[in-house]
Amino acid sequence: MLVFPNAKINLGLRITEKRADGFHNLQSCFYPVGWSDALEVIPADTFSFTSAGLPIPGDLDKNLCVKAYNLLKADYDLPPVQMHLHKIIPIGAGLGGGSADAAFALKLLNERFELGIDVTQLEDYARKLGSDCAFFIRNEPMYCLEKGDVFEKIAVDLSGYYVLLVYPNFAISTAEAYAAIKPRQPEIALREQLLAPIETWRTTIHNDFEDSLFPTYPLLAEIKQQLYDADAVYASMSGSGSTLYGIFNAPVIVPNQFKYYSVWQSKL
Ligand SMILES: C[C@](O)(CO)[C@H](O)COP(=O)(O)OP(=O)(O)OC[C@H]1O[C@@H](n2ccc(N)nc2=O)[C@H](O)[C@@H]1O
Numbered sequence: 001m002l003v004f005p006n007a008k009i010n011l012g013l014r015i016t017e018k019r020a021d022g023f024h025n026l027q028s029c030f031y032p033v034g035w036s037d038a039l040e041v042i043p044a045d046t047f048s049f050t051s052a053g054l055p056i057p058g059d060l061d062k063n064l065c066v067k068a069y070n071l072l073k074a075d076y077d078l079p080p081v082q083m084h085l086h087k088i089i090p091i092g093a094g095l096g097g098g099s100a101d102a103a104f105a106l107k108l109l110n111e112r113f114e115l116g117i118d119v120t121q122l123e124d125y126a127r128k129l130g131s132d133c134a135f136f137i138r139n140e141p142m143y144c145l146e147k148g149d150v151f152e153k154i155a156v157d158l159s160g161y162y163v164l165l166v167y168p169n170f171a172i173s174t175a176e177a178y179a180a181i182k183p184r185q186p187e188i189a190l191r192e193q194l195l196a197p198i199e200t201w202r203t204t205i206h207n208d209f210e211d212s213l214f215p216t217y218p219l220l221a222e223i224k225q226q227l228y229d230a231d232a233v234y235a236s237m238s239g240s241g242s243t244l245y246g247i248f249n250a251p252v253i254v255p256n257q258f259k260y261y262s263v264w265q266s267k268l
């Protein structure tokens with residue numbers, strides 16, 4: 001069985017407080033985008049995991065796909081499988097690629113082996129694998145709270161717009177990005193700002209990680225400005241970086257300055 005775990009972007013990201021467990025509470029809208037990996041699972045005599053495409057840092061047995069398999073194996077009678085991941089979504093990019101792989105692995109195993117796990121339970125399993133993982137179970141635009149794993153419906157619909165993602169070919173560690181953050185409750189809740197017309201977002205919708213990361217990596221601020229120069233209606237960094245995205249009214253002729261980066265464009 002073959003699935004295509006996709007990335008997400010964050011429409012706004014406010015880090016509101018540090019929690020007793022060391023994590024941070026946040027407000028954000030997670031929005032799925034089509035930049036995708038490919039994950040194939042077939043029954044086999046013994047368990048194996050392989051990957052191709054972009055090299056993934058860390059041991060193979062620490063891969064989130066393997067962790068997802070082991071998590072379900074602890075509770076269900078799962079047969080051995082051969083798992084193969086073709087990695088396309090940039091890593092350490094704020095696009096939640098690893099989290100998507102984990103969530104899609106859970107969904108795939110549940111379906112393929114008819115485990116009968118419902119969506120709420122799948123989200124609970126996903127939460128154990130990472131803060132971003134649970135979002136990818138339903139994989140639809142959501143207002144996210146707490147660790148980014150508690151969801152409320154929100155009427156944000158970008159259908160018909162175009163998105164251009166720019167990964168500047170260097171990774172940023174999520175843990176390090178959080179360590180540099182000074183949490184703060186925003187005066188106006190992000191939810192309220194997101195419900196206003198997209199033309200207002202440029203002056204209202206903020207990703208708090210930009211404040212600490214742009215001074216360290218001025219290139220990120222430059223790319224954001226270049227997205228606006230190319231007529232983005234809204235541009236921002238996604239998650240804890242390093243990817244920048246722009247939302248456009250029409251397809252974009254990719255600016256020349258982006259030729260050294262990994263770029264991806266699609267209609268939303
Ligand atoms: C930046 C975001 O992508 C926004 O969508 C996410 O908050 C990151 O989620 P993630 O990559 O799934 O993060 P995890 O794998 O759960 O955690 C990685 C590290 O990020 C920090 N972390 C993560 C999520 C969170 N709400 N607070 C945190 O402080 C912790 O130091 C943690 O050890």
Ligand SMILES: Nc1ncnc2c1ncn2[C@@H]1O[C@H](COP(=O)(O)OP(=O)(O)OP(=O)(O)O)[C@@H](O)[C@H]1O
Nearest residue numbers: 058063064091092093094095096097098099101239
């Ligand atoms: N299948 C996987 N794909 C990518 N990274 C993985 C995977 N499994 C484990 N990892 C580990 O997770 C780390 C970060 O992965 P990921 O690409 O999801 O981060 P990110 O782009 O910063 O996403 P986020 O938005 O969740 O912060 C990698 O450095 C890698 O060591």
